[in-house]
Amino acid sequence: MKVGIEVALQTLLAFFSILFITRILGRKQLSQLTVYEYINGITFGSIAGTLATDINQRTWQHLIGLLIFGILTYIISYICMVSTKAAQVIEGEAVLVIEDGKILEKNLQKFHYTSNDLNHLLRQKDIFDLKNVKYGILETTGEISIVKVAEQENVKVSDIGIIAKEEELQTEIIIMGGIIYENLKKRNISAKWLIGQLKAMGIKDIRDVFYASIDKDKQIYVDKMDDHLDSDLDIN
Incomplete structure (x- = not known):
């Protein structure tokens, strides 16, 4: 009976500790997790499980x-x-694996993916x-993002005589007030x-x-730090 009460109390402690720490760390859907975050979550749960059931320590x-572990995870995040x-370095980076209908094999191999894996995605x-x-x-989550050839979009604009403009990839040039100089070079801008x-x-x-x-036409998209939103907006 004493052991059962002790395990119950430790389980409650583990539950509310996890609830508190994950609230601080933020939340993501499972499909959005990188490999690092997925393994990190498993380790986190393992420690909590030991906290809930180990009565010898x-x-x-x-x-x-x-x-x-929670503090270290927060710092890394x-x-x-x-x-x-x-x-x-920690989470990896997204890689272009298809361009103009052609598979970029070397880039695909960086993820240890086969053509079968790619076709499945x-x-x-x-x-x-x-x-x-x-x-x-x-x-980095293992999912694939696609930009379709314009003529193959769901709305068949060619059927009504409209010339579709193909969507182009955007290159990040500023993140949180810091310039990404490597990407400036890729776009040949200073x-x-x-x-x-x-x-x-x-x-x-x-x-x-x-x-x-x-984008390739040097059109810049900017999102400022001080976006003004209605603080009373209820999204629930």
Whole structure:
């Protein structure tokens, strides 16, 4: 009876500890988790399970382990959020695996994927012909993002005599106020040009930019830090 009560109390402690820590860490759907986050979650649950059922060790020892693991996870998540380089090292990066209907084998091999794996992902997106794919990007979650050839979009614009404009990939150039210089080089633009464009848009300080991207026509999309939303908006 005493053991049963002890396990029940430890289980309650583990439950509310997990509830508290995961609330701080944020939430993602399982399909959105990277491999690192997935393994991290399993380890987290394992520690909590030990906290709930182990009566041979002191409860506070497992609780401290759980809290330290949660703190380390939070620190790593924050570093990945503010540093693109760190995120690429820890979580990996998305890779272009299809371009103009052609499979980029070397990029596919970086994920240890086969052509069968790729075709399986494409079928889940209702893609049965590679010629219909303009770009295919393998995400760090293992999912694939698709940009279709314009003529193959759901609305058959060619049937009504309209020339469809193909969607193009956007290149990230600013994340949380920091310029991604490597991507500027890919688009053949300079930081000076970028800052000039931002000033023309009324943005005097680059630190005010949360996210910015650019397309092949040098059209810039900007999302500022100080987005004003209705604080009373109920989305439930």
